[in-house]
Each structure stands twice: as structure tokens, then as C-alpha cells.
Amino acid sequence: MDLNDEDLIRRTVEDGDQRAYAQLVRRYQSQLRFSLRQLCDGDQGLADDMAQEAFIKAYKALPAFRGDARFSTWLYRIAYNLVMSHKRKNAPDVDQEAVDRAQAEETVEESQQLGMARDLNSAMSSLSDAQRQAIHLCMQRGFSHEEAASIMKLPLGTVKSHVNRARAKLRSLLQPWREEVVNG
Amino acid sequence: MVNFEQRNTKGGTLNDVAIEGKDPQFDAWLSEQLQFDEPYLDDDGFCESVMAKLPAPSKDSERRASRSQYIAVLAASGIVAWQFPFGEVLSEAARQSISLYSLVGVGMLSSLVVMAGGIFAARR
Structure with missing residues (x-):
């Protein structure tokens, strides 16, 4: 049975039903991991670790989730905070090997992609980090400007x-x- | 066919459109391309690994869950007891001289069935 986010959250919090939370994890894991890979400059290992940590942190904070925002917005906010604070702490210690490896894999993948997708990727990479994140959240993930502003912790006008x-x-x-x- | 450039100049100058970003057709196209370009990442043990690291659910929520199960069982048993024709069964038993032991046996069996049904319903 496919329950909506609210029902799954209620079951997780009120009944302690971890299977309900597992359903939420399965529902959002691909999108969140993909988004974080972009945010982590292609470091897939780091992105997956951050996504995992975000889901665990969200689970612990779930009783405090009031439902003012969508669960996905709230989860993204947690994940973005984690990545940003990790970047601040580890700025000089970028795992260059992992980045190079990921980029090499990306190049192989890219060469297999059609021209439009390749040009789209290259156009996206010509944007600044903040612009890329804003476009990703609003146009790829479908978040509103307000939601993207709350995730990125930026003023609405800036987003x-x-x-x-x-x-x-x-x-x-x-x-x-x-x-x-x-x-045509 | 109207091309992209021509269409842009219809509602305003290209600069206006570029600055204000009002071009729903381009937005829809871009959004579609971005989503089409995105691969689905297989779970690949990710979910299991998250679940393994979650803290155990709080005792409170466990207690709440079992309390609601007990309430559901009691409610189901109450409804069955309310509907069950005890008087008729007893008088029929007396008329047909059925032993008390058989009656107790039947009663226990029905209670077990009702409780199992109640627990099953509560778990669902």
C-alpha cells in the first residue's frame, strides 16, 4: 500500500513503525543522493554519506516536524545544512582522488550521452554554484522559490x-x- | 513555425524576457530536459544501511502502539459479546442437556477466535 508522506510520518512517530520510515527513505533516496552529488562536486561517496546522515538526523528530529513545510523540503534543508557545514569544516581536505575518479566516470558516461544532454550538463556547469543549486531545486525538483530559499538559507529575492x-x-x-x- | 527567438520578441524585447525570466515554454522545456537527464539511483543497500543506523523507537511510541492494539481487541470483543445470544445458547443447552464442560470449551474457543481477529485487525 502506498501511503502519503504525512501518514508515513504519523506511523513512524506515533507507532514507532520503522518500516514506515523505510518507505520514506526509499521514496526520496535517489533524488536526494543525486542532488547531493551535484552539491559535493561529484564526490559520490561523500554525497551518499551526507544523504545517509540526513535521513538519520531527520528520523531523530521527526517528532519535532510540525508539517509546516513538505517533508521533502525539510529533508533537503537538513541535507543542505549538513553538506554546507561539512564543506566549511573540510574545505582544505577535499578528497581529490575521489573527485577525479568520479569525474573520470562522468566523462565516460557523458561520452555515451546524447548531444543535448551533454550540452545541458556543460551549460549547467557554466553556472555559479548558487545558480546551479537554485535551478536544480526549482526547475528539476519542482520546489517553489520560497522552498528553495528556505533550503539554501538565502533571502527569497536572492534565490x-x-x-x-x-x-x-x-x-x-x-x-x-x-x-x-x-x-522539428 | 515560430522559432524561439521570434516568440521571445512577441511579448517584449529579448532583454526584458531574459531579465524577468518570463518564458513558461522555455521553463517547461528546460525542466523536462533536466528531469529526463537525471538517472534513477538504485537503492543498492542504501536504505538498509540507513535503517541499521536508526536508534530504536522510543518506549513511549511502543507503549502507545500496544495500548491501541489492546483497545481495539477489547472493542472487538465487546461488540461480539454484545451481539452474542448468550440467553438463547444457555437455554438451548439446558433443553438439550449439553454438559457445562462443552459450553466452557466452546466459550474459550470463541474467545480465542475473537482475540486473534482483534489482534489481526489492530495490526492492520
Whole structure:
């Protein structure tokens, strides 16, 4: 039976039903891990560790979750906080080997992708970190500007500006592809 | 067919559109491309590893869960007892001279069935 997030949270908190929480983990693991991989500059091991820690932290804090925001927004906020604080603490100790390995794997994968996807990736990588995160949260994950602002801990106006600038840049970079699609 | 550039200049200058970012069709296209480009990451033991590291559920929630199960069992038993025609059964037993032991046996058996049903219902 596929219960919604609210029911699963209620079961987890009120009945101590860990199977309900496992369902939430399965529901969000792929999206969260993928998002964190981007945030961790391709370090997949670090991204998975952070995602795991975020789920554990969310579980412990679940009784305090009031449901003012969606569970996914709240989970992303926890995960982003963890990654940011990890980055602050470990700024000089980037696991360069892991990053290089991931990038090498990415290059192999990229070479297998179609042209549009490759250009999209390259256009995305031309954005600043904040712009990329804002576009990822709003246009890929479907979060509202307000939700993205609360996840990224930035003022709403700043997030809107990041999204608009990123969108304008992507539009100019991807225009040939877009025209090709529009013109058939 | 109207191309992207021409369509942009319809509602305002390209600069206006670029600055304000109001181009729902481009947004929809970009969003679609971004999502299409995203692979699904297999669980690959991730969920199990998270679950193994979770702290045990609190005693309170366990107590609450078993309390609600007991309440459900009691409620189910109450409904059965309320509907069960004890008077008729007893008088019929007396008329057919059925022994008290058989009656107790039947009673215990029915109680077990009711309790099992109640527990099953509460767990669901």
C-alpha cells in the first residue's frame, strides 16, 4: 500500500513503525543522493554519506516536524545544512582522488550521452554554484522559490535572482537545441 | 513555425524576457530536459544501511502502539459479546442437556477466535 508522506510520518512517530520510515527513505533516496552529488562536486561517496546522515538526523528530529513545510523540503534543508557545514569544516581536505575518479566516470558516461544532454550538463556547469543549486531545486525538483530559499538559507529575492540569471544564461547557451526542437 | 527567438520578441524585447525570466515554454522545456537527464539511483543497500543506523523507537511510541492494539481487541470483543445470544445458547443447552464442560470449551474457543481477529485487525 502506498501511503502519503504525512501518514508515513504519523506511523513512524506515533507507532514507532520503522518500516514506515523505510518507505520514506526509499521514496526520496535517489533524488536526494543525486542532488547531493551535484552539491559535493561529484564526490559520490561523500554525497551518499551526507544523504545517509540526513535521513538519520531527520528520523531523530521527526517528532519535532510540525508539517509546516513538505517533508521533502525539510529533508533537503537538513541535507543542505549538513553538506554546507561539512564543506566549511573540510574545505582544505577535499578528497581529490575521489573527485577525479568520479569525474573520470562522468566523462565516460557523458561520452555515451546524447548531444543535448551533454550540452545541458556543460551549460549547467557554466553556472555559479548558487545558480546551479537554485535551478536544480526549482526547475528539476519542482520546489517553489520560497522552498528553495528556505533550503539554501538565502533571502527569497536572492534565490529569484539566481534562478533568473541562470535561466537567461541557459537560454542563450541552449538556444540552438531549443530551436531544433521547436522547428522539428 | 515560430522559432524561439521570434516568440521571445512577441511579448517584449529579448532583454526584458531574459531579465524577468518570463518564458513558461522555455521553463517547461528546460525542466523536462533536466528531469529526463537525471538517472534513477538504485537503492543498492542504501536504505538498509540507513535503517541499521536508526536508534530504536522510543518506549513511549511502543507503549502507545500496544495500548491501541489492546483497545481495539477489547472493542472487538465487546461488540461480539454484545451481539452474542448468550440467553438463547444457555437455554438451548439446558433443553438439550449439553454438559457445562462443552459450553466452557466452546466459550474459550470463541474467545480465542475473537482475540486473534482483534489482534489481526489492530495490526492492520
